[in-house]
Amino acid sequence: MLTFKNINIISVILLTGLLVSELYLNIPLLAYIILGLFWLVMTTIGSFNILWNYHLKAFNSNSDLKEKYVAITFDDGPNSNLTPQILQLLKTYDAKATFFCIGKQIEQFPGMVKTIVKDGHTIGNHTYSHSPQFDFYKKQDIVKEIEKTNELVKSIIGKKMKLFRPPYGVTNPSIAKAIKITKHHVIGWNIRSLDTVIKKDYKILNRITKKVSPGAVILLHDSQEITVKVLEQLLLFLKENGYQSITIDNLFNIEAYA
Numbered sequence: 397m398l399t400f401k402n403i404n405i406i407s408v409i410l411l412t413g414l415l416v417s418e419l420y421l422n423i424p425l426l427a428y429i430i431l432g433l434f435w436l437v438m439t440t441i442g443s444f445n446i447l448w449n450y451h452l453k454a455f456n457s458n459s460d461l462k463e464k465y466v467a468i469t470f471d472d473g474p475n476s477n478l479t480p481q482i483l484q485l486l487k488t489y490d491a492k493a494t495f496f497c498i499g500k501q502i503e504q505f506p507g508m509v510k511t512i513v514k515d516g517h518t519i520g521n522h523t524y525s526h527s528p529q530f531d532f533y534k535k536q537d538i539v540k541e542i543e544k545t546n547e548l549v550k551s552i553i554g555k556k557m558k559l560f561r562p563p564y565g566v567t568n569p570s571i572a573k574a575i576k577i578t579k580h581h582v583i584g585w586n587i588r589s590l591d592t593v594i595k596k597d598y599k600i601l602n603r604i605t606k607k608v609s610p611g612a613v614i615l616l617h618d619s620q621e622i623t624v625k626v627l628e629q630l631l632l633f634l635k636e637n638g639y640q641s642i643t644i645d646n647l648f649n650i651e652a653y654a
């Protein structure tokens with residue numbers, strides 16, 4: 397498997413091979429540069445692609461599932477305007493979802509967290525600040541971000557979240573070490589809607605619907621106006637095709653709270 401550990405082992409073996417060969421042959425500098433580039437390219441792709449499970453094991457989809465269940469997930473909320481619209485749509489279509497909330501947003505709209513849980517959806521941890529520099533944080537700072545958000549939600553619903561989604565789906569050795577301490581389940585996705593990037597709702601919808609299959613995890617954002625439009629069409633598509641959206645904990649049969 398292409399994991400950070402395996403790529404490091406392969407790179408060290410190749411490097412040792414090159415160094416030993418130096419005793420008998422004249423190894424060109426280019427060979428070392430290619431080896432360095434190999435490590436860098438693999439690690440960059442692995443860090444940016446949560447599906448690779450490069451630094452840690454994430455729940456990205458449940459391919460064992462034969463029934464037509466999927467999990468719709470929303471990141472970056474709660475949002476005072478958009479989250480209620482999304483909750484209303486989910487209610488209309490009798491669908492359940494998982495909301496990966498940012499601590500700072502929870503502080504502003506604690507009532508929304510209560511409503512999400514009351515409606516039968518699941519809340520997950522998406523860091524406190526969602527800082528663009530999060531991936532450069534040290535292990536202790538990552539633990540603090542996760543625990544601060546856990547405490548916030550505990551003060552509202554009385555339970556500690558066990559699900560965590562890293563910002564942008566980026567992982568690295570520090571995040572992997574932090575998760576070993578906080579013991580969260582890391583949740584990824586296998587359908588990225590790109591609803592924060594694409595400007596046309598039909599294009600976003602098309603990206604999702606062509607990939608929908610049993611056990612899929614769909615990434616959306618309740619911080620985007622366009623997502624409300626996409627969601628209504630998506631829920632209609634799922635209904636017409638016999639699919640049901642359930643929470644992440646139900647999709648993978650894991651604990652959402654401690």
Ligand SMILES: [Zn+2]
Pocket residue numbers: 471472522526562563564
């Ligand atoms: Zn996010």
